[in-house]
Amino acid sequence: MRYEFKERDAWDLVRFLGIQGKQRGDELQLAECPYCHGGKNRKDKGSSSINLRTGQFKCLRQSCGVQGNMLTLARDFGYMLIPEVEAAAGARKTYRTLKTPKEPIRPKPPAVTYLESRGISRQVAEQYEITVQTEHTNVLVFPFYDENGDMQFVKYRKTDFDKTRDKNKEWCEAGTRPILFGMKQCTDFETLVITEGQIDSLSVTEAGVKNAVSVPTGARGFTWVPHCWEWVRKFRKIVVFGDFEKGHMSLLDELRQRFPNPIYRVEEADYQGCKDANELLCKHGAAAVKAAVERSKPVPVRRVKPLTEVSRVDIYKLPKLKTGVCQLDRLLGGGLYFGQVDIIAGKRGDGKSTLAGQIMANAMDQGYKCFVYSGELPDYLFKAWLDFQVAGPANVVENYREDGSVNRFVTNSNMDRINAWYQDKCYLYDTGIIDDDEPEDLVKTLRSAIMQYGVKVILIDNLMTAIDLDVDENTEKYDRQSRFVKKLARMAMQYEVLILLVAHRRKNVYTNDTNDEVSGSADITNLAGIVMSYDRDKELPPTQRRLVVSKSRLMGKLCLDGYVMDYDERSKRIYGFGDELNREFGWQKAGDFELVEGMIPFDEEISFE
Template sequence: MKIYEFKNEDAYRFAREQRAEAKVSGDELQFTYCPYCNGGKGGKDKKTFSINLETGQYKCLRASCGVQGNFITLSKDFDFSLGNEADRYFSSKTQFRTFKKKEIQTKDHAVELMAARGISEGVVRKYKLTIADNYGKDIIAFPFFDEKGNLKFIKYRNMNFQKGIHKNKEWCEERCMPILFGMEQCNDKFDRLIITEGQIDSLSLAEAGIENAVSVPTGAMGFTWVPHVWEWFSKFKELIVFGDYEKGEISLLEELKKRFPGTVKSVRKEDYKEEKDANDILRKYGREALRSAIENALAVPVQRVKELADVQAVDIYSMPKIKTGMNQIDRLLGGMYYGQVILLTGKRGDGKSTFMGQIAVAALEQGKNIFAYSGELQDYFFKRWLDMQAAGSRNIIQNERDEETHYLLTNSTIEKINDWYRGRAFIYDNNIVEDDELEDLLKTIEKAVMQYGINLVCIDNLMTALDVSMKEDLYRAQSKFVNKLCKLAKKQGIVVILVAHPRKNSFGSDENDSVSGTADITNRVDVVMTYKRGKDIPEDERELLISKNRLTGRLTKAGIRLYYDKVSKRIADNQKDFDMAYGWEKSGDGFLEYNEKSPFEEVEDE
């Protein structure tokens, strides 16, 4: 496995972080000035340096410079991050420069330049700032000493930078070990560390009398310093991030949340007082504003964790739900609550799909919107089955043909049922299914939920849903699908009924263990129901077992007895409900409409 693979975006990012002028020329990113030689004396030579956007190789055409190499070398020379793993791997192989120990003399002009930024002479001398005479009189040198007082890194800043006139605002010595600025000046209590993006910002905190203020060497995007200071860095109990506040975000914060092992806090956005950084706050509002900002810093919340006291107390029985329309089931479950995934299992041919259809019709009667996925039935067959359940036996015509009984609906009945469905009942079009990603079905469901206000999703069944794409082993694909389905149900606040077949040759007494696939499936869902046609019960009767009920905990001690009407396909726990009139045949005032049946308007059952 490659530790690092070059991407052309890395070249663009390098140019941005170096604040370099660059443009694409063919397959190369051409820089106005070479970051190594800066165009030679006086910056006369331009456009001599480029990075190949396909390979990451770089070179400078100036004979006296002539640098060339790959992007990994470039990242080392300029402390440019290639990503966490690559940074850790390559940093251990870098040969850094060593500096002779000598006393750095703070020059008076450095004191003058920093005074303009609100930094006193005492702080300037404590941090050993000086002037880099070889670069110019207004160039401040920031020496980075480790906790033992060893000079490891040197950074320069043009305090009178003018865009278009000067090439660089900041730069650093080549092959220096990146560490944090201000480490030497920190105490050894290791209680709290404050980290800023810029050196002047950490000096501003020191000016306010705040200890243990450090800053990163190469801006918000460079984290190659972490491996070199890890042992020291990780000793602190608490880290306060005081990065630059721009576009509603605090720089450094997201990455340091991942990197720091202790408690991470950040300065509150209101304590920036609409300023960008610590130095701006110091100059406009003074030292006390910085001290208050540090003391008011708040711990960054752990993702997906919240105070238990902030959780709203609710009466679960008053939560939004969909009734199944079967009183015994609704009393036991309390209804099907929004956010639940209900696993419906049972042997092939026992009528799981019919039972699910009955619940869908009940949901429509309650004014809910439904979405159905049927991987085994053609859409017209699924609809016809639902039509029969919506119609009821008194609206169904029996026709004897070829010594068999056929059950029919009139065209006028179908039209009225269609009007009842319109804008509220939807089905996945499996006529155009291709071998796309597994998530496509889930994405389609989520879009339908958002666009059409779906309340109930019926998926028949788990195996055919997985057949959209099988790029993994069966059990892993099942677990992954059900996990995403549960997240979708909770996120969108819907009820999902998922049909799954039982295992072959399942002889266990635990209904949950009999579901085909891994135990992970039944562990993830909220309710597990088994629909049965028992051997010892009459042909027109069924049995429902509830073996898992996460919300109320109520389970069936014995199966709930249900009844099945062969003509209408209706299922009920009371045979009187076979004659129930649904909304499609009621007038606006709730009365049944007179419907004359005509054998000349029949649609035959195939």
């Protein structure tokens, strides 16, 4: 994709770097150079700038003298300029097309009566076209229009919900595109106020605050982000007015990681002991709601916090991914921890990619969204092996060709179920569009996938192809490897994701240190949280491998003698002592489907009449 410089990109990048900037003519002068920081004693301030017409960057300090452009800065500091992620073929979801009413929907009296009981006027109800179902006047209807005025999503809410009688308080139309409620009613791109519930965004509007929207499926549902990302990014700043409970505001953490906009938050004191904007409106009036938005404060600069704010953490309770290998999970304290880069090393052809693929299958089964870069296997071959692992030996059919060779496959009906299970769980990097600057393109794509799709587990197979090394060997390749892995480590920590990095062993090994056997720069294993190797062993039969753990930064426990692992050729599954070869994945469970908490699909015809 070709990048076209926009002035706002320079300001967004400066905010991302945490550097103050001031416009002077066509130049955005920076308080300090992001490369040299003003010299040894930081005395040379204001020596660098970005041209707001061309995007060109320069530092005038003689000992620095770095020059470049916005792409250079984005590359060197891990900032995303072009939010473009290519998903695996067939992974993109199709949505129902809803018919947009020709005339604005007029609220029915029961809708107005209920909203007035919540402090929301008829005028606001008419502005947002809130009504009730024709045959169920106790069910509110919230139409979600996009910025062009087209209806994309519809949500329902019972006004007389009783948890002893009713199964659900809210639900939505099945198969419709999730977007933010209130996009159509936004009037400019100054400040966007994002709340958790529709009643809350209506309360903010009632208080005289413009550009109030709410998420479609609660604080845990972020399926709307890919469909609204570009639109939200246009706003000068975002104010988060989420539900506040137990000292924590919903939405805040996710939004600050998903969007580059300056993020502001409503202060705890301005909630006045209330849970949300509507409760504040009902108890303290519209002025209190408006003041809460106006007094919102910027979220503190990332990566900067007082030591006193660091909480005590029980490392055994930290989120972790179970690998599916019982002995390995036990050694690591429950699995692979998020927020770090873990390495799987091994010789070519020994099965390290197979092990990595099986860990990704387990990640999907635990509900984590995954992203895979496979530099050696074409996408169809990677998927074919993963299909066998997910299907399991009981669902892989074997027959024999005329020459006596074995033909293995998964039946069409089971593949349909497996593909349905894959939906929105895993994305692949499209190697068909790689340009000459692959390492930077890959890092940028990973960051975009994390922000827009909520990816939590990433597999890079493997390091050598990921950095697009030149054929002739020279010292430069180690610098490139080191720089690349450092970016991965920063990304893993910043977004609390797990990155699995597959690496080759050295061809000629003259060391007894397993970590030194990983091919490439020493920084690779130094930056890793866990280093594993998966190899053949002369003492083992051909169908077995040895899994060694040579580094475990968090737990400190190693297994240098290794665990003996078996391999099932039929299903490509790897298993060891205590593992279940025939374990079932989610696609085999009856009625397996994924829903956001508190939501159920609703196939009833949308009724506005």
